[in-house]
Amino acid sequence: MRDSIIGMLNFPRSLARDSLDIDNCNHAGNYAERDPTCQACEARLECSWLYRNDEFSALSKKPLEQLVEAFGFAVAYVDAWSVRVEHKSRTCPCHGCLWLRTARKLQKRVATAS
Numbered sequence: 001m002r003d004s005i006i007g008m009l010n011f012p013r014s015l016a017r018d019s020l021d022i023d024n025c026n027h028a029g030n031y032a033e034r035d036p037t038c039q040a041c042e043a044r045l046e047c048s049w050l051y052r053n054d055e056f057s058a059l060s061k062k063p064l065e066q067l068v069e070a071f072g073f074a075v076a077y078v079d080a081w082s083v084r085v086e087h088k089s090r091t092c093p094c095h096g097c098l099w100l101r102t103a104r105k106l107q108k109r110v111a112t113a114s
Contacts, residue, residue: 001113004106005067006059011099012074013054015081016046049073068110075103 020029020043031047032038038047053059053070062070078100082089089097 001110002060002064002067005064005071005110008071008099008103008106009053009059009074011096012078013050015078015096016050019043019046020050046077049077068114071103071107071110075100075107078103 017029022029025041025043026032026037027035029047029050031044031051033048038044041047049070051057059067078096079089082092082097082100085096087094087097089100091097
């Protein structure tokens, strides 16, 4: 289950990165917890989530509880994205909506295993 969750985080990470305005960020998209600019930034949630869950944050060593929490944020984030771009996530064949349907199934399996 751990590997499934880690693998599923790839798409939301790329989606979140694509939404960041790196050119106008003092930290090039790297969340700085103590910087007041980051705390007030519109992309604070995405940046802080990416900072804690990027490919280099040793996800395989994180407690399962933290991975499940990160995955929950990812599902909510992609769900909000699908609404924003006016996709019907239950029937749309795009990559994001397919990811969302797969993620929801995995969420049910995680909840059942808990």
